[in-house]
Amino acid sequence: MIDATHDAARRSCVASANGHPDFPLQNLPLGIFAPQGEAKRPGTAIGDSVLDLAGAVAAGLLTGAAAEAVAACRDGTLNALLGAGAAPRQALRAQLSALLAEGADAEAALGPLLHEADRCKLHLPARIGDYTDFYAGIQHATNVGALFRPDNPLLPNYKHVPIGYHGRASSIVPSGTALRRPNGQRKPAAETEPSFGPSRNLDYELELAIWIGPGNALGEPIGIGQAAGHIAGYGLLNDWSARDIQGWEYQPLGPFLAKNFGSTISPWIITPEALAPFRVPQPARPAGDPAPMAYLWDEDDQENGALALELEVWLMTPGLAKAGLPAHRLSLGDARGLYWTPAQMVAHHACGGCNLQPGDLLGSGTISIPGGDGSLLEISQGGRKPLELPSGETRRFLEDGDEVTLRARAVREGFASIGFGDCTGRILPAP
């Protein structure tokens, strides 16, 4: 629902928020932060600052259901707030929008509660009970399938089933955490025996992260009409992938060590309310595609269930840094590259009775569009066409010291643009 909190004319008393590419007054994302040397607590990003939400409750600046939901987050996670559903989240947004507006009464009281974002540590926003990765980027599935099966890139189930698999929750890290290149077994086609060592084909994957709010009881499916109500917000996910390990291990039960050495998420949860102006119809299925089955079909979801987001991937390398060159943009994509909506992923996940819980994380699958590939595997066509960088370096896959940054931005004429904040990770050498 679009309301006064989305008015592009609203300005914040936090000067850096006005015109901020990610965090203007119209965004108000939720996260967990720690000011230098202090304990973790809930916060919201506003311009170049972070507002201490627990402090705002203590100071009496937040009231009612919003204050209760923030106060319930005592353990340094947002799980309680996410699980409380839309009502307190919306009340919190309305109160924050008023509190942080230009000329608001509380401006003086806010001072001690605002921290410079650069001096804060951002943590995982929630305790992630389970993490599931979907495969809903149809162009990505097609591109990857074509590398192996040029004549028949998409498997027969793809347009019927929102394909997904369970991922590893323990190794999900917040943006800014460096990760070691994994060792593992790999057997390239050119070699007759498998060997063990550092992955030679390390890749990133550009994905949307979907945070679960209220859960469902085991054995109780979630209807497609209710599914969006179980989503508490969105972020970015880099599903780092060791392609050579994956190629050797993944039959018959799917990816395992190729992806569980680390996954990076952006630390701010962008709420469904902040994204309300940027909802768009689910892109029309090409003629001949099967209609979604009844448990996946909802008229409102078809008309408003997709998100229009510009997605970018940036690469910084040791060579670019040495040459004093800026990061190189690898791709410009769009979240409309997803064949299934987030609500369809939720309804599918629960259709057999699997219980989702507050703070669970879904990945959308890698999002590619024509000309905007979401992985190096696609950009380099399986490593066959190395990418040339302005530094003279080339890349088939990632090298040690490379840093990948994902960005997302919602843009619509007549509305303030909002961004997701960076999802950044750097690769360290293998142990």
Added chain:
Amino acid sequence: MIDATHDAARRSCVASANGHPDFPLQNLPLGIFAPQGEAKRPGTAIGDSVLDLAGAVAAGLLTGAAAEAVAACRDGTLNALLGAGAAPRQALRAQLSALLAEGADAEAALGPLLHEADRCKLHLPARIGDYTDFYAGIQHATNVGALFRPDNPLLPNYKHVPIGYHGRASSIVPSGTALRRPNGQRKPAAETEPSFGPSRNLDYELELAIWIGPGNALGEPIGIGQAAGHIAGYGLLNDWSARDIQGWEYQPLGPFLAKNFGSTISPWIITPEALAPFRVPQPARPAGDPAPMAYLWDEDDQENGALALELEVWLMTPGLAKAGLPAHRLSLGDARGLYWTPAQMVAHHACGGCNLQPGDLLGSGTISIPGGDGSLLEISQGGRKPLELPSGETRRFLEDGDEVTLRARAVREGFASIGFGDCTGRILPAP
């Protein structure tokens, strides 16, 4: 290490423990239980009773590191005790073995701390952060592969890679929890279009459960020589599987909804100390099989890393119950059907840097041996040869109302046999 706690001559002051098939004085498994109407707390099974370990600490009957590790389990889970490693667990065993021995001084003080097991509720013993399912039962992998590829049942990676995949932690339930048959998409070969509805090919899988004790930091592999030290104990796992849903959804990323509607575990953690007399050499690899790679090879693990356990699956059906007939034994197997040791699974899981955490659960994969199949898929040969029951009923796969019980028993001449306790679940109709 075999010590005085394993002495077969030791008798307990709890009379029902002496000669008990599962829980004699030589077992002393760890769990979380609640006496009727009371809060969850750590306990140990002794005969037909459960000893309240938190109460024993409060009464001063346990001391030192053992008492501290029990006392740290304040949240109704054993995670703190599991994470504390072998020393306090071994100290606890030694103290419990003395405390519960026949003629021990504390016999009077024990009375109020002993609860009838039948009147207690057994909970999940730990908060399971992540659950991983391996595929180490080579006979099972061969049997299942042969259903699809008669000439080439095992894929080329099988004897090099301990194949595994991530499962769903939220839907793991303790023995005795009924589960609903899942709805889902399925497309049998005989049908041209997929459809949605209750699974028609619902199955069980007999697996060993492996509980992780101390974890490892992200990016820090666990050497094979240290891997056994990261295992806190063992149990039974029924990895319920909807074969029709699995067949349609699992390409290319593995099982998802086919297995995440529920997994049942036995509630008692059987410690490595209790199982010390039952360790056996890893069965010799057939001539021509590749040697394990260096990161998976340890001499002690090869000589002592496998477990000799008799494994049973029992089926109770509405028809058997109506006819007054007992449960029917579906199979008698052996844990030596595993191609990889538990330590190899741990070392492989962490070899790329993935962080394991206390309370994480590993499944071994379905264990079959010739004549002792671990699933109905194998017993009925993919549903083609229905099983006939003494009630006159037949089973290709499980019907509503069927109850499956897994049992495990360690037997060795000169030692008291110990059991794992039941792992039972009943199937309810689909929603």
